[in-house]
Amino acid sequence: MAEVKIPRATAKRLPLYYRYLNILHDGGKTRVSSTELADAIHVDSATIRRDFSYFGALGKRGYGYDVTNLLEFFKNILHQDRLTNVALVGVGNLGHALLNFNFHQDSNIRISAAFDVNPKNVNTIQGGVPIYPMDQMIKQLRDQQISVVILTVPTNVAQDVADQVSEAGVKGILNFTSRRLNVPDGIRVHNVDLTNELQTLIYFIDHYDHGNDD
Numbered sequence: 001m002a003e004v005k006i007p008r009a010t011a012k013r014l015p016l017y018y019r020y021l022n023i024l025h026d027g028g029k030t031r032v033s034s035t036e037l038a039d040a041i042h043v044d045s046a047t048i049r050r051d052f053s054y055f056g057a058l059g060k061r062g063y064g065y066d067v068t069n070l071l072e073f074f075k076n077i078l079h080q081d082r083l084t085n086v087a088l089v090g091v092g093n094l095g096h097a098l099l100n101f102n103f104h105q106d107s108n109i110r111i112s113a114a115f116d117v118n119p120k121n122v123n124t125i126q127g128g129v130p131i132y133p134m135d136q137m138i139k140q141l142r143d144q145q146i147s148v149v150i151l152t153v154p155t156n157v158a159q160d161v162a163d164q165v166s167e168a169g170v171k172g173i174l175n176f177t178s179r180r181l182n183v184p185d186g187i188r189v190h191n192v193d194l195t196n197e198l199q200t201l202i203y204f205i206d207h208y209d210h211g212n213d214d
């Protein structure tokens, strides 16, 4: 399949589309219009049509979209047709909560390894995930061919850990720390910051802008 460069806002909506198409498919529905999708997922139909158009003519005028085709298409581009193992570094309050969340229940993603410096954590299994000491991290990441790491370490060690993770050939870091990371070319960092999200939400409440943000 040819590489398609799409806007980040579109990319962020793909899992939403994928989830809803799964529901339609499970319910035996064979086709869906952009208007029906729009009503269900609260994204306007023009945005949906534009999003889908990045991937070529997926729908037919007057017919709508073929649910199975669309589902297979999104499954493939979201890598949901194969299992993706990810790792987590820093099994504290947040890391622990994430380990105990079963990502695999509604996606083809699972945390297969975790790493920490705390001797109380190391060599235990939490949420079904083995926790290794840091001196085994690079080897484990390489051996398990892990390309995505969730970073939940204290901010002051985040860059150092990111350097080690980069050395292991990881391609993506989901960074929960407030440290902006420097990474080599070829590695993508997504920052998750609940404080930012709350501040933005509070800003929008003050400015009377309602509805969903996607």
Ligand SMILES: NC(=O)c1ccc[n+]([C@@H]2O[C@H](COP(=O)([O-])OP(=O)(O)OC[C@H]3O[C@@H](n4cnc5c(N)ncnc54)[C@H](O)[C@@H]3O)[C@@H](O)[C@H]2O)c1
Pocket (backbone or CB within 6 Å): 089, 090, 091, 092, 093, 094, 095, 115, 116, 117, 118, 121, 134, 151, 152, 153, 154, 155, 157, 161, 175, 176, 177, 178, 192, 193, 194, 195
């Ligand atoms: N983005 C958000 O919305 C959000 C929300 C909460 C916390 N955080 C951030 O997430 C991070 C974790 O928060 P927390 O409350 O779970 O902290 P925590 O102190 O409970 O956990 C940190 C864990 O990292 C381990 N650790 C320390 N140094 C390490 C190193 N060099 N290598 C590997 N592991 C190491 C510790 O042993 C501990 O288990 C912090 O940076 C915090 O600021 C972000």
